[in-house]
Amino acid sequence: MHKAPIPHALSTACAALMLALAGCAVGPTYRAPATTGTMTWHAPVPHDGQAGALQDWWAQFNDAALTRFIAWAEADSPTLTQAWASIEKARATLTTARAGSLPVLTATAGATRSGGTAATSATTRSAGLDASWELDLFGRARRNTEAASARVEAREADWHDARVSLAAEVADTYVQVRACGLLADAYERELVSVTRTEATTATMVAAGFTAPSDGALAQASLASSRSAAINQRAQCALLLKSLVYLTGHDEPELLATMADGSTAVPRPAGLAVDSVPAQVLRQRPDLASLERELAASSAEIGAAQADLYPSLSLSGAITRSLSQSLTTWSFGPALSMSLFNGGARRAAVDNANASYTSALAGYQLGVRSAVREVEQALVNLDSTALRATEAHRAAEAYRRYLDATEANWRAGTASLLSLEEARRSALSAEIDDLTLTQSQVSDWIALYKALGGGWTPGATVTTNKNGAPS
Template sequence: MSFRLSLLPLLLGLALTGCATVGPDYQAPAVRMDAQWQAALPHGGSTGALLDWWQSFNDPTLSSLLKAAEADSPTLDQALAAIASARASDSQASLSGLPTLSASGSDSRSGSQGGNVGRSSSAALDASWEIDLFGGVRRSQQASSAALAASEADWHDARVSLAAEVASEYVSYRACQLQLAHDQDSYRSQQQTASATAVSVAAGFSAPADGALIDASLASAHSTLLAQQAECEVSIKSLVALTGLSEPLLRDKLAATAAAIPQPASLQLDTLPVQLLSQRPDLVSAERSLAAASAKIGVAEAERYPRLSLTGSLSSTTTRGSGNSQGWSFGPTLSLPIFDGGSSKAAVLTARANYQSALASYKSAVRSAVEETEQALVRLDSATQRESSVAASAANYRRYFMATQQQWQAGSASLLTLEEARRNALSAEQSLITVQRDRVLYGISLYKALGGGWQLGNATAAKGEAA
């Protein structure tokens, strides 16, 4: 129509002088954060890198399990597949603004019964180039590039989470072993007490009630022992699932190291919460997803504007008896959306709503990151302060039990007093193991809350590793 033809010179001039880009230009949102941690920083909050923190445990079994988990993890495989998919989409988007060229050819014979056979051959070369008048292609490239960066950050987040989960389960298993050893010692001690009490009751030196009391205590200790054994077995099953190792091989690895809770070196961290933005891959992923959502607004906006393409073709046809004919064509093609029932406007509104949703998700992720870090700081500080008190309590309850046991053997203390002293000693020792375990687990939680030392620059390494 004449309206379209009148626009053609204008759009051609725009294509030659420079193209517009519709949609918002993305800027990372400013998130309000406190200038410093509100919780106490362990060890003075000295600044240092968190990379290779697992080496500070100096536990070869833990290192071996971490390597096995990373080498065979469905979660990491899924994250790598997401990177490959995002990278393919990014490559596709980067090529979408280039001209396209296609070739075709045919060779056919025709004839009739008793007539001559004719032959016709043709070849054609077609080219087209859609000019990115309003930046739809550029916005699409921005969106795919941001999505790729988000998928790479997700892969790093999966690695950090997997390592923290393996280490936490390993620490819990070692604590379970220590608790099991204490329960076994307590059970053996109660068996000896039960034997001595049975002899005393049979000889008439002790009341039958003492026999009933020690039998009840022995049955309770046996039940506790069985429950603790089951907990240790459950931890082994979890480690099998996390590492992908066979259970016999895993048990061999665990048996190669003495049963002790690994003790990492002091956890170092930056004192400013803003560092979370560069240390936590999940926040990087959320921010890059937000950037992709912003770019998609421009993609949707560009669909509402005219589209201009330059097309050209070369053709050659040879027919027996008719000779050879050649032809060519070149010119612009303008497509102008006039009426689509409001679908293009709805697509823009949808893209803007998706951006607002991504923005809310990003802000929520930042708040959660600060919350996780503050909570881990509080718990780690509490466990660190409580450990010395709990250790003193356990040592003194153990000494009291040993003294009471000697008095009972000498006949100056009752069996009830002995069993009460035993329960107090066992409870205090359980509390010590628990607080020692928790101190390490809270350190791992803090390490994970700070992103495992990952930095945005590591995305380059991820590209090579995920290729």
């Protein structure tokens, strides 16, 4: 006997019902991208016997001003406030997504006053309850909840990343301020020496013991030294403005805080980088954020695919007429399915797949960038350490050379030109020494940030008693 063909819509509905009875959620099952555990560093790894942990690393600087500045910055940072607001928005979205799988109950009440031409009137009062519940047959609500939950974790990781970046920026700026102050002192000492040389030379020119050209050279050297000193003070002022911007405190308070401590460039304990890249990658909150975004994109594919299938909802209502003591009720299921939508729902699936592909590429790019940042920080740190050692030796040697040349000049066995050349060489060497000392500390800070800055995977953001993130 010939059987009539089953309509496509009916067959789809039957398949949907079978899948629903099986309790399945459509869409891919997410698995985090695997990282290769055999990767090795291709850069010099520091092992100086002073390995310090990432946790509480700033305390190892033993600098009270630095610790206080970082605390000030974290307590009043618009960047962290924005990151915290993003967490709040993501959590609100998660609450909304969870509500999508729950029944909706609405209470109604009303009173109506009516009348006619016969001057009669009546009041009708009623109250009722309406309930509706869309069954999550194909996991759309579950997938949306998964996506929203992953994005909460991503925003929390973003907050930790912002916190690590802020601390590193404050510390690096503070180190530059300290180094700038030492450089300014060097220029000021040099200016004092050059001023004395110019005055002595002017006296000798006036007495006829020295050629006028030596007087002109001394004056030019004095003007150049003054310009360099002014420029260095300006650079220090600019760096101090940056600290004001980062901490939210005014200059007098910053200067008073720094005056209580040492003027030397603070130096931290070293960091041992003996983990393979795959392990280090799990320590970075920015990569955790990218991975959670990838998980959210995967869940959204399932949510989009669930829209291709029928939806089943249950609804009911109870209405009580208080005027007539009459109660009515209704209850029943409703099955709906889109028969024609111009390809919009299929396009939504394609869009979700494309978003996942983009998120995966973003994560892979983030992994490459993380490895690059760590290896570049290692190379810079190794190079700077070697150069700093040589620069310190050069500074000491040039200073001895300047002292000897100045003694010879006062004894009349060296020319003013030789003295000024020796002075410029000594100053240049001292500047290189101080600059490389500051660069070495900055490279340690860059490595600290590249390694994740002490963030622990899975760490959540909580609030203190004042409602602020902690």
